[in-house]
Amino acid sequence: MAEPLTMVATLKYHGVGVSFVSRGIDTPDKSARQLVTINGMMDEQYLVGLGDKVRRGQEGRRGASYLPDVPRARGLARIAKA
Secondary structure, eight states, rough: OOHHHHHHHHHHHHTTOOOOTTTTTEETTTHHHHHHHHHHHHHHHHHHHHHHHHHHHHHHHHHHHOOOOOOOOOSHHHHHOO
16 A cells, blocks of 8 residues: 555656546645545455455365366266266
C-alpha cells in the first residue's frame, strides 16, 4: 500500500501531478493523500479476499480430481464406464 504514496511523492517532488481517473483523485487536491491511502487499503482487502476465493476454488477442484497433481486417474475411468 505504501507504493502508490511513494510514487506520488516522488513525482510530486519532480513537479508532476498524478490523476487517478477511475477513482476521481487528483494529486494537487489537499485530500489526495488520504484518498490514495483509503483506496489502497480497500484495493488490498479486495485482493486478499480474491486470493482466498481462488485458493478455496483450487482446493475444491483438487478434491474433485481436476488438477494434475492428484495421483488418481482423471477422467479415463469415467469415460470407460459411460
